Every structure is written in structure tokens, then in C-alpha cells.
Amino acid sequence: MKVRVWRGGTSGAFQAFDVPRYPSQTVLDVVTHIQRRLDPTLAYRFACRVGMCGSCAMTVNGVARWTCRTHVDKVAHGDSLEVSPLKNLPVIRDLVTDMREFFDKWARAKGQFKGGRTRNDDFEKVMPETEGRRVADAGIECIGCAVCYSSCNVVAANPAYLGPAALNRAWTLVNDAREKDNPERLRAVAGDAGCHACHTHMDCTERCPKHLSPTAAIAGLKRATAKAALKGEL
Amino acid sequence: MNQTILWMAQRATAAILAVCVAVHLATIVYAVQGGLSAAEILGRTRGNAGWLAFYSVFVLAAAIHAPIGLRAVLGEWLHWRGASREVFLVLFSLLLLMIGMRAVLAVFS
Numbered sequence: 567m568k569v570r571v572w573r574g575g576t577s578g579a580f581q582a583f584d585v586p587r588y589p590s591q592t593v594l595d596v597v598t599h600i601q602r603r604l605d606p607t608l609a610y611r612f613a614c615r616v617g618m619c620g621s622c623a624m625t626v627n628g629v630a631r632w633t634c635r636t637h638v639d640k641v642a643h644g645d646s647l648e649v650s651p652l653k654n655l656p657v658i659r660d661l662v663t664d665m666r667e668f669f670d671k672w673a674r675a676k677g678q679f680k681g682g683r684t685r686n687d688d689f690e691k692v693m694p695e696t697e698g699r700r701v702a703d704a705g706i707e708c709i710g711c712a713v714c715y716s717s718c719n720v721v722a723a724n725p726a727y728l729g730p731a732a733l734n735r736a737w738t739l740v741n742d743a744r745e746k747d748n749p750e751r752l753r754a755v756a757g758d759a760g761c762h763a764c765h766t767h768m769d770c771t772e773r774c775p776k777h778l779s780p781t782a783a784i785a786g787l788k789r790a791t792a793k794a795a796l797k798g799e800l
Numbered sequence: 801m802n803q804t805i806l807w808m809a810q811r812a813t814a815a816i817l818a819v820c821v822a823v824h825l826a827t828i829v830y831a832v833q834g835g836l837s838a839a840e841i842l843g844r845t846r847g848n849a850g851w852l853a854f855y856s857v858f859v860l861a862a863a864i865h866a867p868i869g870l871r872a873v874l875g876e877w878l879h880w881r882g883a884s885r886e887v888f889l890v891l892f893s894l895l896l897l898m899i900g901m902r903a904v905l906a907v908f909s
Contacts, residue, residue: 723876757803758875765872788807795804 567642569596571608572650575657580648581605593626593633593641597649597661610661617775620709623716624661625650630716632775652716668712668729675732675760676751681744690744698741705738705783707776714770714780726759730770730780733761737783740790752787752794761787806868813865820858845907852908859900867893 567587570580583600594612601608612622617635624633626641627648638647655663683690692699714730715721721729736755739745755761761784770780794800831841845851867889874880874888 720876758881760803762803762807763872791804792808795808800804 567596567638568646569600570646570648571597571600571661572657573608573660575659578657578660580650587638587645591638593624593631593636593638593647593649594622596638596647597624597633608661609659618709620711623652623711623713625652625716630713630773632711632713635775652712654716654718654721655712663712665712668715668731669710671728671732672710672735674754675728675736676747676754677732677735677739679739679742679745680747682746683744692743696743698743701786702738702741705734705778705780708734708778709776711775713773713775717769717773719767719769720763720765724759724763727763728755728760730764730784733764733787734778734780734783737786740787749794749799752791753800755787756791756795756800761791764788806871809864810868813861816857816861817865820854820861823854824858842907846909848908852904855904855907856901859897859904863893863896863900866896 567585569583569585571583572578573581583604585596585599585604588595594615597608597610598612601610610622610624612634613619614621615634617632620632622633623630625631626633626636627643629641630652631641633649641647649661651657651661651663655665655668658664681690694700708731710731712731714734718727718730720727733755736751739751740748745751757763764781764784766781766785768781771778771782774780791800870892871885871889874885
């Protein structure tokens with residue numbers, strides 16, 4: 567199989583490798599083969615190899631994917647594969663991007679949980695069938711892989727935009743019955759850099775490897791901020 | 801706060817425009833198919849408070865809706881943000897309002 571891999575930083579070039587095909591081979595297997603057998607200077611990230619940690623996302627044949635769970639058979643164009651770093655993030659080297667801005671935006675969207683209880687209080691009971699719990703459940707399995715962020719057209723056009731993952735996180739907290747910081751959170755996610763910048767293209771939802779819908783979360787934030795604005799709370 | 805209100809205004813005016821555009825297009829098709837002359841059309845619109853109200857709402861909704869959409873286009877495509885963009889958009893809104901109402905009043909009076 568012919569594999570073209572991005573080498574260098576923001577400026578660089580594709581380097582071609584010949585990699586043997588195996589059954590059930592993943593894109594991460596291909597990149598690992600190149601580093602271990604062909605060129606040990608290739609830089610890339612991975613950790614768990616089973617779709618939990620969110621560290622191995624790359625652009626494969628133009629599309630952002632989690633490489634450990636992406637089979638070559640499903641994405642190769644004939645006998646060729648092109649692997650490059652995630653888009654919308656600065657490239658450090660080869661397939662490694664600088665994720666700081668991505669995670670800083672989680673903080674800017676007030677992604678930290680702030681409860682009202684201490685260790686001396688009893689657990690707060692959240693019933694599984696309640697509306698808030700159900701809505702939070704729909705978005706809570708995000709692994710922070712940045713596939714959505716890399717696929718988002720609005721991030722590309724508006725670098726200040728918080729992006730689908732950070733807004734999805736904010737929406738799970740808005741629906742958390744224990745959360746005490748939501749008025750401030752809604753202020754943080756409203757506006758040109760927040761939920762109102764989303765054009766509902768749904769690239770994030772289409773690409774999310776966990777099949778979450780950040781688009782639905784962002785739509786929820788739009789409704790919640792509108793209600794808060796009408797009540798004069800924003 | 802301000803951007804949330806702009807978003808709500810754009811949503812609300814979109815709902816109004818959906819109805820207005822449908823009525824407007826249906827009226828055009830009706831007028832053309834029926835072979836109405838300009839004089840006959842003016843005969844029906846002149847002094848008609850209903851058409852005046854309908855097209856005034858139409859123009860007002862368009863003057864609110866279009867600049868908010870253009871605001872995002874200018875920000876994302878031309879990276880034009882800040883106070884100068886907002887001033888330009890207020891002027892653009894006033895322009896739409898002015899030329900729109902001029903046309904509405906021309907067929908009313």
C-alpha cells in the first residue's frame with residue numbers, strides 16, 4: 567500500500583512509504599509500522615488504542631478520524647492512504663498538533679463542574695429518567711479527540727469560536743442538576759465566539775467517532791441563552 | 801447579551817419572511833397569469849391599507865434579517881469585526897428600509 571504521510575510543521579511536505587496490508591489493519595497500525603520499521607523520526611500521538619483516550623485523531627484521506635478505530639479497508643482509496651495532522655490546530659511536528667487552544671476553549675466555555683456540596687454533605691440524587699440527566703447523558707461520552715473541532719467550518723473561518731466539543735461540554739453542565747455556575751456559563755457561551763456562531767452545518771455531528779451530536783448541544787445552548795436573555799439573566 | 805438578541809431577531813424575522821416571501825411570490829404568479837396590467841395592479845394597491853401593512857412588515861423584517869446575516873459573512877469571509885462593521889450594518893439596514901419603504905409607498909399613494 568502507498569502511504570503519504572505529512573512531515574514537518576505548518577510548512578512541510580508529504581513523504582511516501584510502502585506499507586504491507588494486513589487483515590483488520592487500522593490507520594494507527596499503519597502509522598506505527600512506519601515509525602517502528604521505516605522511519606523512527608516520525609512523530610505521532612496515541613495511548614489506549616481502543617477508542618477511549620482521544621489522542622490518536624488525524625486527518626485520513628482528507629477526513630478527521632480516530633485512527634485506532636479506523637480500518638484501512640474502510641478509508642483507503644484503492645491502494646493509497648494519505649495521513650496528515652488534524653486541521654484547525656497548529657502543527658508541532660509531523661502528525662502531532664498543539665491541542666492547547668482546543669482545551670483552553672473548554673475552560674473558556676466554563677467546562678469545569680462547580681457543585682454546591684462539600685464532602686460532609688450527602689450525595690445529590692439525580693434520577694436517570696429526569697429530562698436534564700437524559701440530555702446530559704446524550705453528550706457526556708466525549709473523549710476530547712478534537713475530530714469535531716478539526717472538521718468544523720466555523721472554527722476555520724472564525725478562530726475565536728469555542729467549537730463543538732467545548733460547547734457540548736458546556737451543554738452537559740447546563741443540564742447537570744448539581745451545577746451551580748450556569749448563569750455565568752451561559753454568558754460565556756453566548757455570542758460571536760460561542761453558540762451563536764454555529765451555522766448548523768453538522769460536520770461535527772457527522773464526524774464524531776462517538777456518534778454524539780454537538781449540533782444538538784449547541785442548539786440547546788441557543789435556546790437556553792435566548793430564555794436567559796428574555797429573563798434579563800444574560 | 802447583544803448577540804443573543806441579534807440571533808433571536810434573525811430567527812423571528814426569518815419566520816415572518818417565510819410567510820411574506822410565499823405570499824409575495826404567490827401574488828406575482830397570480831398577477832402574471834391573470835394578465836394584469838401595471839395600471840390594474842396599481843388600481844388594487846393604491847389606498848389599500850392591507851397591502852401597505854403587509855409590505856411594510858416585509859420590508860422591516862428584511863431590513864432586520866439581512867444585515868444580521870451579512871454581519872456573519874463579513875466577519876468570517878473578510879475578517880471584518882468591531883465597531884466599524886456594526887456602523888456599516890446599521891447604515892445598510894437603513895438603506896434597505898429606505899429603498900424598501902420608497903417602493904411600498906410608491907404603489908400605495
